[in-house]
Amino acid sequence: MRITAPNANYNGVGAGGVSFVDGVAELDTDKPAHRAALAYFRDAGYGIEGDEPVQPEGPPVQPDSREVGSEQTVGERLRDAAVDPQPEDFLPPTNAGEADPHGPLVVAPMVHASETGPIHPGDVHVDDPEQQQAQETALTEAVFVNGEDVTEATRAAAGEHDATKRPAQSAPKDEWVAFANHVDATAGVTEDHVEPSKLTKAQLIEQYGRD
Numbered sequence: 668m669r670i671t672a673p674n675a676n677y678n679g680v681g682a683g684g685v686s687f688v689d690g691v692a693e694l695d696t697d698k699p700a701h702r703a704a705l706a707y708f709r710d711a712g713y714g715i716e717g718d719e720p721v722q723p724e725g726p727p728v729q730p731d732s733r734e735v736g737s738e739q740t741v742g743e744r745l746r747d748a749a750v751d752p753q754p755e756d757f758l759p760p761t762n763a764g765e766a767d768p769h770g771p772l773v774v775a776p777m778v779h780a781s782e783t784g785p786i787h788p789g790d791v792h793v794d795d796p797e798q799q800q801a802q803e804t805a806l807t808e809a810v811f812v813n814g815e816d817v818t819e820a821t822r823a824a825a826g827e828h829d830a831t832k833r834p835a836q837s838a839p840k841d842e843w844v845a846f847a848n849h850v851d852a853t854a855g856v857t858e859d860h861v862e863p864s865k866l867t868k869a870q871l872i873e874q875y876g877r878d
Contacts, residue, residue, distance in 0.1 A: 668694040668705075671714030673722055682707045731767050749773050754756040758800050761808050776800075776807040785810050785817050809837035836872055843871040850875055 672681070676688040683704025685692045694701045694708075705715075712721030746753075749760040749768035756763075758776045766772040777784060787806050792799040800822065809820040815835045823838035830845040847863035863871060 668696055669714075669716055669717075670694050670708055671720045673712055673720040701835065749775070757796060758803060761804060762814060771811060774807055774811040777805040785821050785824075788821060805837055809835055813837070833876065836876070840868040843868055843875065847871055847875045 670685065670687075672687055672690040672692070677687050677690045678834040680686050681692065683694075683698075683700040683702075685694055685701060685704055685708075694705060696702050696705070709715060712723070714720035747768065748756050749763050752759045752763035755870070758777040760773045761769070762772045785806050787803050806820060806824045809815045809823075810817050812859065813836055819832075820835045820837055823842065826839070826842075829875045830842075830849045832846070834842040834846055844863045847866075851860070851863065863875075866874070
């Protein structure tokens with residue numbers, strides 16, 4: 668049985684292990700996997716035998732995972748902290764309840780020294796979970812949301828930074844002041860120059876955070 672893909676240039680393996688070459692495949696109805704894939708090909712607009720494939724209208728749209736048509740609960744319903752955060756949650760995902768939980772802005776800090784994220788240096792504040800949570804979240808956002816270098820962001824979190832190198836955006840203001848002073852000393856300053864220490868961190872990043 669001849670199957671024609673909507674994309675005439677498609678080369679690869681489709682549903683049921685059916686192989687396409689230049690958008691065309693031969694489906695063997697004697698194979699259970701091929702027979703099972705036939706329903707998918709029909710629903711997806713593939714051409715079956717002599718029928719022309721249905722071309723998609725416009726580019727594909729990335730769906731928002733929060734917009735579901737229906738759901739089925741199996742067993743006891745669980746709460747997802749990325750979708751429905753509560754005040755008692757410890758180390759909840761960043762932007763929980765505000766952004767697409769499967770999008771790039773929602774990142775789970777998880778626990779200290781987790782293999783999937785940067786390790787926050789220094790003491791673990793067992794007696795002050797709010798402080799621990801704040802510093803873990805800030806480092807996670809710096810790396811996974813803002814795209815900062817892991818090494819630089821971790822050094823910034825530890826308070827270790829070479830004043831001759833631009834700090835990570837998550838670094839404290841005093842590191843940006845030190846870097847700004849280094850830049851000014853190297854390049855020279857004008858009479859209307861404002862002392863870096865008198866600028867806000869946002870102003871320092873705006874003025875000294877670009878090449």
